[in-house]
Amino acid sequence: MTKQSSSFSIVRLRAQFIKEVFSVLRDPRSRMVIFAPPLLQLLIFAFAATLEVSNVELAVYNQDSGRWSQELVMRLDHADFVSNIHYVGKSSDLQRLINEGKVIAGIQVPIDFSRQITAGASGQLQVLIDGRRSNSGQITFGYLSAIVADISAEVQAEQSQITPVVVRHWFNPNLNYRWFIVPGLSGILAFFSALMITSLSIARERELGTFDQLLVSPTSTAEIIISKSLPALAIGTLLGLLMIAAAVFLFQIPFSGSFWLLLISIVLFILSVVGIGLMISAISSTQQQAILGAFAIGVPAVLMSGFATPVENMPMILQALAQAIPLTHFLVIVQGSFLKALTPSDILANVWPLLVIAVVSLTLATLFVRRRLE
Amino acid sequence: MLANNTAVVIEGVNKHFANTKALRNLSATIQYGQLTGIAGPDGAGKTTLMRILTGLLEPNAGHATVAGFDVVNNNEAIHVVTGYMPQRFGLYEDLTVMENMRLYARLRGMNVAEHTELFAELLEFTRLGPFTERLAGKLSGGMKQKLGLACALMARPKVLLLDEPAVGVDPVSRQDLWRMVQALTDEGMAVVWSTAYLDEAERCDTVLLLNEGQLVFQGPPEELTNRLVGRSFRLENVGAERRAVLAEVLNLPSVSDGVIQGAAVRAVLRKDAQVNELQQLANRVQATIQEVPPRFEDAFIDLLGGGPGGTSALAERLPKVELASNIAVSCKHLTKRFGDFTATNNVSFEVQKGEIFGLLGPNGAGKSTTFKMLCGLMKPTAGEAHVVGLDLRKATGAAKGQLGYMAQKFSLYGLLSVKQNLEFSAGVYGLSGAKQRQRIAEMIKGFALEPWLNSSPDSLPLGFKQRLALACAVMHQPPVLFLDEPTSGVDPITRREFWTHINGLARKGVTIMVTTHFMDEAEYCDRVALLHRSELIALDTPDALKRSAITEQCPDPTMEDAFIYLVEAADLADDLKKQGGV
């Protein structure tokens, strides 16, 4: 009889670790569900999530037949982002086309447009923009402004002008949106995978009855939590690395930071997610509750993490709440590591909250499992 | 009327799934006004047959008609004339008793308001009247089955099909079920009752005995039982040595089957075998031998070629258990309260080393709560529990290392192979390296698991699944083994084999704690603790309990009779006390 009664044993831990790995990866169906969808979605969403505008239609109501309105129409026709221009004869048609969502913007050229310009005054163009699509409307307006500025420059070619400002975008000179979205997406998809795997792990064993079997064995609660954390940690980290690799090699996004610091951050990030997942799992009594619980926590967490919009735009209360979400800190690290060559001290500033979340959530998960025994 | 008395006709029915043949060329008839049992071991095709009769599966070949309607061509009519109770509790757990009944009444096109009488009658019939507002999920196992029956009885079906209705049901509730079914057949209904328990089949008017998808017997159970007259014997008063005697009896070439009944050993001779060998054995152990009437179970096992041998290859390999104290498990004033509900109240007992100790009681009596506290799955509110002298509250890890546990649902990891399950169990009990390999090899040999090592436990036949679960529980050679309803729903041959191993372990000094609803299993125990309404109402040997239940009406009570008698007596005493208090 082996008198092994210590509260921690590597042998017991190893046995449970192997069991966890097999129960996630032995079934080809669940292997697929874990790896294929996140990678596929990285590909689709990286292209889908863009704040650039292309293939839009415009409407023009041209009342002027002068030279400058011709110039304008010609340039619009050649613009890359425009797929089709509707020429209309009355301003109510402009309105109708916008209402029906056929065009994103309508341009009304007044009758004295060319005359005013030739006279050295300003030609006024009225641009009606579909406010439903507020964001792309704004971007379209930006593109239109650039075209108009070009024409202006031609008009005033002879006049010397002081250039008032020069704008430089650091880290991402052409403001390529994909450079922003892909690192963030890899964080989100790794977040969801790790959350789903761990939130189900205890609930599933409980439903199948194997959890009792585990609880009657000499293994301690801490060992159960650790053995459930490690495989999810390994899978989550692997998934994160795969997606980082896709970002670097497939999407050709410049990686300027330190890989090793990023790796450490990924591990801590996944660990903190694993802690939250196990907490959900320890509370849930059925798989359905675990799934819906993970969902009810995960979706708001993604929204508040600063993925879609910066955290600093949120109300103060939400900003404070966002600090408790691992994703918030990881997004800063991963985006910074790609584009900004984030310094070790900046990484550290975002790593310690991850560590705190991990320690707190894993401790709570252990306590919840233990309390269930009472 | 006689010509019309056939309720179900089955003609040449075949059914196969992906690569298994569930039913082969099955033909049979079932009559109105009779209780027909469908019996057979695991995988015989009982559930498949029931599902075909309710139109939930279509036969690949052959025909079946129920109340004159073809199960395939007239599928809708089948659902009107039959009432069906599936094997798994098919009621909505988050609905109350009344809501479940109303749902099924409406689904059968009844106007609930017009049928208050029928409802009252069914509630009276099932004795569920006081619980109409309780959620079905909160009912005890027996009450769930009775509610399932009430729902299946809505709109008075002509044919009632019950798939293993008594699994997990205590003797008191089971008696209720029998009473209800009897009343229904008396009214002319055809009732079909499928079961793996042969004592249940014995109570049916007619039995269809299936084995591997084929009909091996059809007729009244006595017809089969009578073939065995003169072959069943009992070795009386074998006492403490009965496990060793049983092993010897089973190893006799002339004996096909044997079980323990309290202090006696019951044996069945092979066809045309002589009683000499048995007689010699009885003389040697100084036991009296007595011929007893055969049971249906004897006939069944004989028909299938006899039960397993009496030697456990596993137990042979185990060393004898040495303990410092003679007390293996003990509890003092054990109490568990959930809110204001007391599940276990002030229970105390001691279990000797090497004893088989049974924990019995009606559903909801606090049996599982007590059991869970004893093996450390639950912390007691008051009192204490010790395993091999270790306090489960203080030295949790050390105490848990001394016990093995096998749950009702077997609790194997379906996603791990058989080998990996063994390795996991070894590892989680701290076995590593050469020791781990050696123990696993012992288990594989002892349980003949070699051919299955790379399969998933889910794909194993029931018997092997049970072997694997037992292997995982005894891998670390625990001095105490906890078994929670270990053979619920298991057929008699598999059950015999399981008890051969358990008896072997007990002879090596392993202490066995077992909960069960199955009274034949209680007979294997050295002592039985009977819990009722959270309290210990009786604790004695099976024979002593049976003796205490002797009445004028029942001069030779079975274990089941004793159980019901003791529970009812306790209820009566309670009522008297209450009246006295007022």
Place this chain on the structure above:
Amino acid sequence: MKVKKFDLKRLGALVYKESLQAIRDPSTLLIAFVLPVVLLFLFAYAVSLDVRDVRIGVVQESNSAPAQQLAAAFASTRYLNVTMAQDRREVAEQVVSGKLRGFVVIPQDFEQRLHSQNGLPLIQIITDGSQPNTANYVANYTQGVIQNWGAGAGMKVAPAAIELEPRYWFNAELESRRSLVPGAIAIVMTIIGTMLTALVVAREWERGTMEAVMSTPASVVEILIGKLLPYFVLGMLATLGAAALAIFVFNVPLRGSLAALLFLSAVFMIPALGQGLLISSVTRNQFLAAQIALFSGFLPAFMLSGFLYEIDGMPAPIQFITWFVPARYFVSSLKTVFLVGDIWAVFWPNLLAMAAIGTFFFVLAKRATRKNLEG
């Protein structure tokens, strides 16, 4: 014997049962009522595409009077949160660490450049390009500040030859909340319609209650409708609640009619419920059903419906995928009914598309659920 294929009484019993179950499960209520409120609240307040209070630095290398005036102009703007600095190195580090989103440099020789017209830029604007949206805003807004300051200071800047007068219709203030909140209703309904339905039907298979119901005279159509109707009602209730929140709490106008909104929502429930039913009939397993509903229902509704990201901007293959996302048609209809009005020219094609996808899902689901346990 003739058994009615469709019986209202049986249907009523199934609907009643399902409603009781839905009401009693805390996780259903969490998903149907709490999560929508949380999501709507987050879309109204947390996910704001409007950039406000952006932290930028102003590096004032020159102490001349015009430089000080310009710096003061920056300090007094409403939408910028300005940190003053003397040296650009101080602020550059803060841009890297994300504390600032950009900075403006007023160079040492600012006054000379202002007068000499030697073609050298007056002012340098640096943005944090790692957040492209914010970077754009910083660039545009700071340029605006400089232009205003220039006009006020009587700088010799000729009027532009062409002036654009933008007018944003339906959303004059350009609040992203106005376009996000209506779209969020589509997300909420996808969760209830697809996710919850997939789970509850799969649960019925897993727990074995499907077998018991199938052995009664109830037909497949009744069982399926009985299963879906309560979640249809739950979805519509959630829509009404979400619409009320949007109108009365988040101040989103409802310019179309309530009837049109309800009609659109009702039609959207067809593909949403159909998808949930199909997923659960095929998997009959809660874990897989949840995963597939997440990846095929929720995330596409989020990313590919035009709710957050414009479909016009996506590459052609991805646009092709969006045609099969029912939420795409619903999001565009919702924005129109809230912000524009009852534009049936927009609604009809969308309604037809949703109905077609929904019918397709139902046909597949019906084929996957026969009234027996075969296959």
